[in-house]
Amino acid sequence: MVNNDYLRLFLDEAEEIVDRLALNLVSFEKHPSDTDLLNEVFRDAHTIKGSAAAMGFTQMASVAHQMENVLTVLRQGQIMPEPALFSALLSGLDALRQIKHDVYAAGKESTYDLAAVVASLTGFSQALVETAAACDIAPSAASVTHRVEITLRTATVMKGVRAFILLKRLRELGEIVRCEPKEQDLTEERFEHSFVVEMHAEQNAGSLSEAVGQDGDVEDVRVTGLAAPTGKLRTNLEKQATERADTKQHSVRVDVNKLEKLMNLVGELVIERNRLANVVGNLERASKDNQQVQTLLGVSGQLGRITSELQQEIMKARMIPIAQLFSTFPRLVRDLAQNRSKQVELELLGTETELDRTIVEEVRDPLIHIVRNAIDHGLESKEERLRLNKSPVGRVVLAASHEETNVVISIKDDGRGIDREAVGRKALSLGLVTEEELRGYTEQQVFAFIFAPGLSTAREVSDVSGRGVGMDIVRTQLEKLGGSIEITSELNVGTEFVIRLPLTLAIIRALLVSVEGRSFALPIAAVSETRKLNPQEVRVVQQRDCLVIREQIVPLVSLASALALPSAASTPEHLVIVFSASSKVALMVDRLLGEQEVVIKPLGPFFAANRELAGATVLGDGSVVPILDVKGLLGLLRQQ
Amino acid sequence: MVNRLQLVIFSLGDEQYGIDTAQVKEITRMEAITPIPRCPQFVEGVLNLRGQILPVVCLHKRFALPARTDTQRTRIVIVDSLELKVGLIVDAVSEVSDIAGALVTPAPALASASFVTGVMHHGGTLISLLDPVRLFSAEPQLGVSILG
Numbered sequence: 201m202v203n204n205d206y207l208r209l210f211l212d213e214a215e216e217i218v219d220r221l222a223l224n225l226v227s228f229e230k231h232p233s234d235t236d237l238l239n240e241v242f243r244d245a246h247t248i249k250g251s252a253a254a255m256g257f258t259q260m261a262s263v264a265h266q267m268e269n270v271l272t273v274l275r276q277g278q279i280m281p282e283p284a285l286f287s288a289l290l291s292g293l294d295a296l297r298q299i300k301h302d303v304y305a306a307g308k309e310s311t312y313d314l315a316a317v318v319a320s321l322t323g324f325s326q327a328l329v330e331t332a333a334a335c336d337i338a339p340s341a342a343s344v345t346h347r348v349e350i351t352l353r354t355a356t357v358m359k360g361v362r363a364f365i366l367l368k369r370l371r372e373l374g375e376i377v378r379c380e381p382k383e384q385d386l387t388e389e390r391f392e393h394s395f396v397v398e399m400h401a402e403q404n405a406g407s408l409s410e411a412v413g414q415d416g417d418v419e420d421v422r423v424t425g426l427a428a429p430t431g432k433l434r435t436n437l438e439k440q441a442t443e444r445a446d447t448k449q450h451s452v453r454v455d456v457n458k459l460e461k462l463m464n465l466v467g468e469l470v471i472e473r474n475r476l477a478n479v480v481g482n483l484e485r486a487s488k489d490n491q492q493v494q495t496l497l498g499v500s501g502q503l504g505r506i507t508s509e510l511q512q513e514i515m516k517a518r519m520i521p522i523a524q525l526f527s528t529f530p531r532l533v534r535d536l537a538q539n540r541s542k543q544v545e546l547e548l549l550g551t552e553t554e555l556d557r558t559i560v561e562e563v564r565d566p567l568i569h570i571v572r573n574a575i576d577h578g579l580e581s582k583e584e585r586l587r588l589n590k591s592p593v594g595r596v597v598l599a600a601s602h603e604e605t606n607v608v609i610s611i612k613d614d615g616r617g618i619d620r621e622a623v624g625r626k627a628l629s630l631g632l633v634t635e636e637e638l639r640g641y642t643e644q645q646v647f648a649f650i651f652a653p654g655l656s657t658a659r660e661v662s663d664v665s666g667r668g669v670g671m672d673i674v675r676t677q678l679e680k681l682g683g684s685i686e687i688t689s690e691l692n693v694g695t696e697f698v699i700r701l702p703l704t705l706a707i708i709r710a711l712l713v714s715v716e717g718r719s720f721a722l723p724i725a726a727v728s729e730t731r732k733l734n735p736q737e738v739r740v741v742q743q744r745d746c747l748v749i750r751e752q753i754v755p756l757v758s759l760a761s762a763l764a765l766p767s768a769a770s771t772p773e774h775l776v777i778v779f780s781a782s783s784k785v786a787l788m789v790d791r792l793l794g795e796q797e798v799v800i801k802p803l804g805p806f807f808a809a810n811r812e813l814a815g816a817t818v819l820g821d822g823s824v825v826p827i828l829d830v831k832g833l834l835g836l837l838r839q840q
Numbered sequence: 841m842v843n844r845l846q847l848v849i850f851s852l853g854d855e856q857y858g859i860d861t862a863q864v865k866e867i868t869r870m871e872a873i874t875p876i877p878r879c880p881q882f883v884e885g886v887l888n889l890r891g892q893i894l895p896v897v898c899l900h901k902r903f904a905l906p907a908r909t910d911t912q913r914t915r916i917v918i919v920d921s922l923e924l925k926v927g928l929i930v931d932a933v934s935e936v937s938d939i940a941g942a943l944v945t946p947a948p949a950l951a952s953a954s955f956v957t958g959v960m961h962h963g964g965t966l967i968s969l970l971d972p973v974r975l976f977s978a979e980p981q982l983g984v985s986i987l988g
Contacts, residue, residue: 803893
């Protein structure tokens with residue numbers, strides 16, 4: 201039985217390494233002369249081999265070992281990098297990912313047919329002369345400065361894992377030149393209780409001894425200093441050491457659920473702070489001159505500021521760099537481009553931009569969809585590009601940035617662009633628009649038809665217009681997240697999609713309205729405008745009340761009747777125009793209570809059937825206000 | 841069947857009911873309840889319990905008793921178990937008792953008694969033992985979605 205802490209550590213690390221390998225392999229394919237990159241890829245393959253073996257995941261270790269062999273031959277310059285070699289390495293990586301996935305789900309490997317993967321890898325590593333160095337640690341030019349003798353306690357349960365962790369810790373301090381027994385034997389538990397590591401390190405013996413000695417399973421550690429390295433080597437190693445220090449982040453892993461819980465607690469704190477501010481405000485009005493009340497006012501204000509700051513910080517803790525999401529694309533683009541026989545260059549910009557991890561998960565599919573469309577339909581074939589005097593290599597740029605409280609992701613290609621005429625014709629033929637309306641439409645309005653369900657499922661127009669199917673789903677998904685998407689495009693120059701997303705899903709800006717004496721919150725992201733109701737404006741179309749807003753017919757609905765509230769004699773005076781995908785509705789409400797940031801709390805399974813509700817929030821006075829889900833509400837209206 | 845029971849005993853109209861204390865998190869006074877549109881009529885709305893939002897059910901309505909009148913003694917019994925988190929509005933909570941050697945007889949086979957797991961004598965009155973999960977498990981519109 202594998203110790204769970206070790207297993208979790210292993211999986212976290214494996215995930216990190218597999219993601220990094222995916223990125224680095226693709227980028228190495230483009231820059232085959234980048235030896236630093238090759239070294240990093242090699243180190244990662246080596247690390248995952250070692251840790252998988254130490255955990256007893258033999259199939260995983262064996263695939264990683266084969267990959268390592270290929271990389272060794274590559275490092276030795278015995279074979280040349282070629283596409284088939286990268287395909288073999290990537291298929292090895294896929295196998296690692298699959299096994300990691302199974303281990304994550306079941307705690308153990310299942311049985312895999314790895315013959316093909318291994319065969320394609322060994323095909324490249326035949327040139328490998330099996331030397332101790334090749335299958336053990338990376339051959340190193342570094343001279344030995346320290347000899348570290350480590351003895352583990354006799355009671356140590358998983359010696360292999362322990363040795364692996366200690367070696368890893370030593371690697372953070374320098375370069376391991378030799379191990380006795382060999383590293384593979386150590387991680388596979390083929391040793392008694394002691395082993396010797398000879399290494400090159402800039403640190404003094406004391407810090408090496410401390411790094412190893414702090415481990416509870418280490419009985420004894422003895423570090424002997426040897427000769428100092430020569431000048432040239434030293435500067436080289438110093439450079440490496442500082443690079444290592446720069447990239448090493450000071451961080452701890454935190455369970456997402458813990459963060460989630462912290463976030464909830466802070467949400468409650470915000471609510472209580474608002475209540476306190478209310479009470480103190482009332483107190484102050486009642487007894488203005490009371491010194492204690494004045495003090496309380498100060499304390500409450502200070503508490504408010506601290507709470508806001510705390511909330512900000514915890515929100516930041518939930519943020520992850522978009523690099524985690526972008527890292528899947530080099531591989532995806534490579535495979536797609538090969539598949540379509542197109543040459544595509546992908547550029548990733550702003551990868552350090554951070555956003556809420558829940559959003560990262562939700563935005564993955566829409567993004568993949570758009571990028572795939574860009575390569576499938578947007579970019580022309582090599583021949584066509586040459587004919588158009590374009591570079592034979594198509595470009596796709598994924599860029600992320602922050603803009604106020606939004607994250608903006610742009611997907612840009614230099615392909616054929618969207619044919620406005622073709623989109624317009626198709627929209628006409630589907631009856632989405634009249635000829636007269638179409639004439640008055642701006643380019644933006646015409647492009648927006650791409651997101652209309654009927655149009656985006658029409659294949660013939662997709663190929664003509666340079667867009668693929670299913671864009672309506674993309675838009676729906678993004679709107680579910682409180683985001684939006686826009687298109688700009690120029691024929692034969694290219695297309696850009698710009699996605700705007702909120703930084704977090706836990707807090708949204710909402711418009712509070714009241715109907716029949718009850719308050720409701722509407723997400724601002726779904727509100728296009730508010731205005732007073734002018735009864736003269738109301739038209740009747742197909743027995744339903746409607747408004748004509750900027751030449752668009754918008755159904756007029758009372759929010760009270762939509763929600764089946766018991767109606768009293770209230771007269772709705774205000775209109776809130778809400779939208780979801782391409783439908784708009786003007787909701788009649790009694791009063792607009794203003795805009796504010798609200799913390800979304802789930803309503804729970806009792807109200808799972810109420811799809812017109814997104815949740816609820818608690819206001820400063822402690823009262824609960826349901827938050828409406830505009831998409832669900834419009835769905836409800838369609839049924840009525 | 842003789843059992844040792846720890847019960848929250850409360851009244852609804854003229855009748856006494858008991859719920860296992862293991863399922864009860866706390867008992868609060870009647871508080872402002874926010875009605876939620878389009879839900880079963882016995883669901884009164886939601887309650888803000890220190891920041892957590894909890895559905896609240898009126899047991900008078902659930903048991904089809906005459907409409908309740910709120911008094912100083914009206915309480916909300918907060919049920920918090922793995923399967924169910926809900927507030928139940930009752931007329932009064934009379935006691936929380938540890939009853940050793942309680943004699944529980946199976947519930948009479950009445951249709952309306954399907955929420956009741958058994959009946960026992962205590963302090964000269966009959967107490968119906970309520971299983972809160974059963975209150976909702978037969979609700980088609982809430983359905984199994986409540987569970988889990």
